[in-house]
Amino acid sequence: MSRQPVLFVSHGAPDVLLNPGATVRAWEQLGAGLPRPRAILVISAHWAAKEPTVSTVGTPETIHDFGGFPAALYGMNYPAPGAPALAARVRELLAASGLPNTEVPDRGLDHGAWIPLKAMYPAADLPVVQLALQPFAGPDWHRRIGTALRPLRDEGVLILASGAVTHNFGWLTWGQNGKPLPEAVAFADWIGDALARDDRAALLDYRRQAPHGAAAHPSEEHLLPLFVALGAANPGEKPLRLEPEYTYGGLAMDAYLWQDASPAAYNSEH
Secondary structure, eight states, X not given: OOOOOEEEEEOOSGGGGTSOOHHHHHXXXXXXXXXXXXXXXXXXXXXXXXXXXXXXXXXXXXXXXXXXXXXXXXXXXXXXXXXXXXXXXXXXXXXXXXXXXXXXXXXXXXXXXHHHHHHHOTTOOSOEEEEEEOTTSOHHHHHHHHHHHGGGGGGTEEEEEEEOSOOOGGGOOSSSOOSOOHHHHHHHHHHHHHHHTTOHHHHHXXXXXXXXXXXXXXXXTTTHHHHHHHHHSOTTOXXXXXXOOEETTTEEOOEEEEOSSOTTOOOTTO
């Protein structure tokens, strides 16, 4: 079995599926071009818990955890099966690395999970498990989680980290997409450059080292999935940066793909 990639996506505002543009096309191309996994583990910015927590539910519900959007969005569902055996394996790997963990029997898929998955794998036929992050534990804690989960890549599991490269509501222009905010571009490009160098020390210290580091993320939960992905990537394994667009001026919709050993490497011209 070939090694599965690690993928980070910026999931954006929930209405991205109602107005599909460059981001949704990029997700569709990723789903079509990547090696097909046997299951998917999602770390989403929209599930937080005191310690790493997996859901063992066999049939996850689609959670519409947002408000104020068109009715069509609330009618969307993503009926993927769960994967209790994968949830148990996640707990085993976390425990082996000395990380506390627990499980819940009934947590469904939040929009950070199902919105990109609906574009990537519209048939909803791949088992999906979610893992909660710890919003106040910081980047290095989440890097450790990713490192613990790295063996899943050789077990046919796609690790999908879903958050945002930039997430400051004060930067957004709620209307038609306009010119990208310069501060968002500067921060996103710094992240891209640091990832291209695999400069993990700088990335972990992004709030001080990156331009507009703290302003890009007044709270950290939307960038923490990126550090899970970074930990799951092998040291020296540098990602492909996908830069589809900026939505609402201030949301950089960048995605990053680490794929060092797959015979079906994603082609950025796909």
